Amino acid sequence: MSTESSLPQHIAIIMDGNGRWAKKRFLPRTVGHVKGAAGVRRIVKACADRDIRYLTLFAFSTENWRRPPEEVSTLMDLFVQYLQKEMADMSSEGVRLRVIGDRSAFPADLQARIAAAEQATAHNTTLHLTVAANYGGQWDILQATRAWQTANPGCTLDDLHEADLAAHLSTADLPDPDLLIRTGGESRISNFLLWQCAYTELYFVDDYWPDFDEASLVKALTWFASRVRRFGRTDEQVAPAPTAAT
Numbered sequence: 001m002s003t004e005s006s007l008p009q010h011i012a013i014i015m016d017g018n019g020r021w022a023k024k025r026f027l028p029r030t031v032g033h034v035k036g037a038a039g040v041r042r043i044v045k046a047c048a049d050r051d052i053r054y055l056t057l058f059a060f061s062t063e064n065w066r067r068p069p070e071e072v073s074t075l076m077d078l079f080v081q082y083l084q085k086e087m088a089d090m091s092s093e094g095v096r097l098r099v100i101g102d103r104s105a106f107p108a109d110l111q112a113r114i115a116a117a118e119q120a121t122a123h124n125t126t127l128h129l130t131v132a133a134n135y136g137g138q139w140d141i142l143q144a145t146r147a148w149q150t151a152n153p154g155c156t157l158d159d160l161h162e163a164d165l166a167a168h169l170s171t172a173d174l175p176d177p178d179l180l181i182r183t184g185g186e187s188r189i190s191n192f193l194l195w196q197c198a199y200t201e202l203y204f205v206d207d208y209w210p211d212f213d214e215a216s217l218v219k220a221l222t223w224f225a226s227r228v229r230r231f232g233r234t235d236e237q238v239a240p241a242p243t244a245a246t
């Protein structure tokens with residue numbers, strides 16, 4: 001197997017398990033979130049070092065508003081702090097930040113910081129870091145359908161094809177993820193990139209997100225390299241052509 005094909009171009013991560021990480025240590029859940037936020041930098045670097053071009057992180061789902069208000073507000077504060085502290089360094093390393101999700105629900109200062117960080121890093125190309133915040137896969141499909149209708153007022157749904165919808169998703173500029181990692185031991189998607197993960201390899205690992213380090217990433221990459229991606233074809237169709245016997 002060639003090195004190119006065995007390395008994912010785009011990794012998506014559901015960073016789950018911060019609360020249980022803290023609970024195990026008799027600490028408040030918020031400490032888990034602080035620790036989890038610190039882990040983001042590590043994984044961004046580990047991906048950049050391996051020439052992985054796209055990394056998409058699930059930071060806050062459309063359903064996470066159901067959590068206690070203090071926890072929601074800690075998560076918002078951490079996001080602001082992250083943008084304040086880490087973006088300059090990451091930008092100098094060539095990271096381009098995009099945020100997907102309905103940001104209109106965020107406090108005004110957070111919205112402003114997001115816009116500023118996106119603008120400041122727009123020219124970077126080394127690693128495309130996408131943070132999904134107030135994001136839901138169902139929201140994305142619905143907003144894409146509406147956006148398509150707005151852009152094509154004379155059309156009806158009969159004119160809507162898969163590629164049209166994909167072009168209006170919030171990830172329209174990104175390739176679909178090759179590998180989805182979920183930490184924290186659950187085997188579910190929790191409304192993440194529903195459309196985009198149609199053919200993504202799904203890797204569920206028990207480690208809580210604050211414990212997921214470079215070695216854990218390497219394990220996930222090794223697992224990914226062993227997968228045969230058929231996209232509906234047969235094994236024979238996707239097997240590398242045999243080399244001629246000499």
Ligand code: IPE
Binds near residue numbers: 017
């Ligand atoms: C993931 O960790 C962080 C967010 C969802 C924002 P959790 O907070 O869900 O941690 P657990 O699943 O309760 O352990």
Ligand code: IPE
Binds near residue numbers: 060186
């Ligand atoms: C998924 O984790 C969302 C994020 C990691 C941001 P949750 O902790 O919200 O998922 P469920 O509720 O256990 O499915």
Ligand code: MG
Binds near residue numbers: 016017018184
């Ligand atoms: Mg959770």
